[in-house]
Amino acid sequence: MTSLSYGAIPYKDHHYSYTQPNGEVVNISLDGNDYFAMQRSSDGRLVVFDENLNGLAYANVSDDGEELISTGVLVSNKLSKMVSVRSAKRSLNAEAIARKVESAKRRMLGDTVQTSIGQIHTQSEIATQEGFTSQSSGNIKGLTIIIDFPDHAGTISKQQVESFLNDLNYQDFGNAQSVRGYFRSVSGGKLDYTNTVTTYYTAKNNKSYYTDDRYSSTVRSQELIKEALNWLEYTQGFDFSTLSVNSNNQIKGLNIFYAGNSDSSWSKGLWPHMATLSPRFCADGVCTNRYQITDMRNSLAIGTFVHESGHLITNWPDLYDYDGSSQGSVASFGVMGFGAIGETNKFKPTPPVAHFRNLAGWDTVTELNPAINPNAPTGTLTHTSGSHTSYKWTNPSNRNEAFYIEAIHRSGQNSEQLDEGLAIWHVDSAGNNSDEWHPYVQMEHADGNRDPENKVNRGDNGDLYDVAGEFSATFPNSLSSRGTNSLWWNGSDSGLSISNISDVAQTMSFDIGQTTPPKGDVYTGYLSSGQQAIVPNGTWFYYEGGTLDMTLEGPSNADFDLKLEVWQGGRWVQAAISESPTSNESITYPASSGYYRITVYSYSGAGNYSLTLSK
Structure with missing residues (x-):
């Protein structure tokens, strides 16, 4: 999950x-x-x-x-x-x-949502099961309500908001395009997201009533939103059935713009946010779900609106680190990271990463792993930045894990990227965006420094691969944890190898190689001098009988040893041992049925180890 x-x-x-x-x-x-x-x-x-x-x-x-x-x-x-x-x-x-x-997520988004067949699912389950579908293509119609107050009139006109959202040739306020233009561009024309914009609704109360900092941002904001929705339904006669909905008849794009600044402190009053409207509003056979609300100020920048629309209309998750312990691996290289909030990105956000484009049905993706695609191309391949294509190397043992490969050139929609070259993304749906060392989407930084994960920066010009780069099980580095390489998350060799990368250009070439992954299960870890670890995962395993093959690889400047034990007579008994003066050990043991455990221990020295166990 x-x-x-x-x-x-x-x-x-x-x-x-x-x-x-x-x-x-x-x-x-x-x-x-x-x-x-x-x-x-x-x-x-x-x-x-x-x-x-x-x-x-x-x-x-x-x-x-x-x-x-x-x-x-x-x-x-x-x-x-x-x-x-x-x-x-x-x-x-x-x-x-x-x-x-x-606590804040539960308050703002709710613990669960009700599906059309009466089952209760968590928000994350919905994102996984239903959100990433072809429904992100075609024509999607959202609703944007503009609001002013008896004591604070709006200074940005309805026409300006409509142009900001819907015009195909738009450059007002310094923007490079409209919200609609962004999604048409990054989807290759497969998504046409437009918004119906209301006339100004004037709130019942003065603005200070709603910006009251004694209340969290979801209290008076939701009161204001419900006022506006009731006004639309009962005074304006708006037909909510004209809006695009998900499979549960919930409105996909509900957006609120209000006049002026937030006039609130963070998370209070009218502070901009996204949340689930509770209780929901229903009319014309459809109901509300999530909304975004933000202040118009004196100008409009599409970045935040685009980022939040990524949540609303495609269910893309955030790719930055909520707890602030890192900048998130993707950092500024994707719109669901920080790629929509920089000084230039807010006017021209970066595209979504290749995985999200694939899930939305926007890209043509070529599977490169011959274990999955017997006709996978080999040798020298090319990729063109912004071509609405990508390559993928999927884990045959876990189809939710894969590497994506694409060229990124500083042109077109990618003109505001921090770097250009070959981008490699390691995707695992079991990852967590607040775990910088096992996120949902990890960028395999070419310099191997993991600067965003270590909170050094939000990406730099050494993060994408070019003519000096190589990507394999050992390059850019062979660390089994916190490293940059083509290992699967369980430490096993994926078999993916990329080399002979061309100079940076809009179309780049590279050689796709294939190493032979070791047969068996791979366990990795780190030992201090004199420390030991029990494999697998600190416990024993049951074996029905046959040959047990195990190979240990450790640091060259240490002496790691290997021991196999069997449970006999109520205690662990040594079955075999390998203890040469190096850290490379192996055991082949004809085992009868029973309970076994493996111990890796440091006689001297410290470092990372990799143990391959074949049964």
């Missing part, structure tokens, strides 16, 4: 102005997303919303690292240097962040 989740707007070095209850405007920086974020004052001090003060206050991290504790002093441009805040650079511990992320 995949642990996919979706629906959060990413923020990185995001700045917003906030008006304190005393009228002072302070500048706040934000790193995180809708589920969890760290806020800091302009001089880097931690900030938290204080409900007693009804404003943003300086904060400390609790001694146990679980909470941000208000100092009781409002953030101020005048007082910041006079306030003593201890541990200003600390953050919450990873476990606390993970719990807060999960």
